[in-house]
Amino acid sequence: IGRPIANTRIYLLDGHGQPVPFGAVGELYIGGAGVARGYLNRPDLTAERFLADPFSGKAGARMYRSGDLARYLPDGNLEFLGRNDDQVKIRGFRIEPGEIAARLLEHELVGDAAVVAHADAAGDKRLVAYVVVKMTDGSAEADGAGLAASLRAHLGGLLPDYMVPSAFVRLEALPLTVNGKLDRKALPVPDDDAYARRVYEAPQGEIETLLAGIWAELLGVERVGRHDNFFELGGHSLLAVRLLVRLTEALAVELPLAILFAKPTLAELARESSISLITQEFDSHQLQKLLSSGVGAWIGT
Structure with a gap:
């Protein structure tokens, strides 16, 4: 867009009508002597777009709400970023x-x-x-x-x-x-x-296969590999909650949300689910015997 012309003021405002910080995105308002009186025979649109200018010291000054989104570049020029309607x-x-x-x-x-x-x-x-x-x-x-x-x-x-x-x-x-x-x-x-995918390797075992089916349904993708990352495939916090609910329904395993953020790949989450299943099934003494017998190597402990 460039810079304001003579006798024109440009404001970049947020949704509350306040100036945004330098470099931040805001809606472009135009003030100054060049602002028109309004739209011909459109009082409704005039009232919507031509507003009182609170930043001008001149009585009765108005500014025009353009509906354009812009930001200031480091050199002081304005960059157009699209319409607020979008x-x-x-x-x-x-x-x-x-x-x-x-x-x-x-x-x-x-x-x-x-x-x-x-x-x-x-x-x-x-x-x-x-x-x-x-x-x-x-x-x-x-x-x-x-x-x-x-x-x-x-x-x-x-x-x-x-x-x-x-x-x-x-x-x-x-x-x-x-x-x-x-x-x-x-x-x-x-x-x-x-989608941002890793090199594909098919899910291994019942838990990975089960998880892959849940991921595919929640994320709307056709194929999920064991090294794919839940968030890189479009997952977010709300979908993460749904995933853990589905996991609880399928396996009676309750994993904290923090586990998924820390272990976001299919193989990692399947491993955490397996560990949880084992710890729920056995008491501490039985679990220690299992670990000493070699099961620990299988679950990565």
Whole structure:
């Protein structure tokens, strides 16, 4: 966007009408001598968009609420990040997808990006990023799960967890409408390669197989390997609670939520479940005899 022109003031405000810190995302309001009187024959829209300017010392001054999201760059220029109309609410957090897309564009491989919220079969909203990769050396190999892992790590160092998309879909170009806007209806549903995956190894044993089925259902993915990470596949705290409830129903095992955050891979969680089952089944004396007989090696103690 650049900088304000002469006789114009720019405000970046939060949802309460207060200025945001330098570099933070806010809605763009315009004040100064150039602000129009309102919309022709639209008093309702005028009242909604043309507001009293509390930051001006001039009586009767007004400012225009643009609906655009922006932030100040270090050089003092304004960067446009999208429309406030695109703001979504996920798990109680208000999120500006344009801010996430702007961070994706900072990655060396990303030439264009868009972030939207999709509802899964259970009605839960999840963020999905659609990216166009720059045609540079090595970009052809930056595909599928490897690209998803790289972009997830990039955003994870810049944004809170709830703003990191569950899936990253690579496109040749973003689909646009005849008006040049993002055609959301033409965006494909993420496949398994859109998630940050580890090298696949099939689940081993009854508990890993059981867990893999629960994960696949909760996360909406077709295949889960024993080294896959629950959170890298799109899991979050609410889904984690559901997972542990399902685990209790299936195995009569009650694991604390902290265990899943500390041991987020399928194999690790299955191992913790096995340990819990064993400790529930035997008293301390019996358990000590089992450990000394070699069972400890099996459970990794």
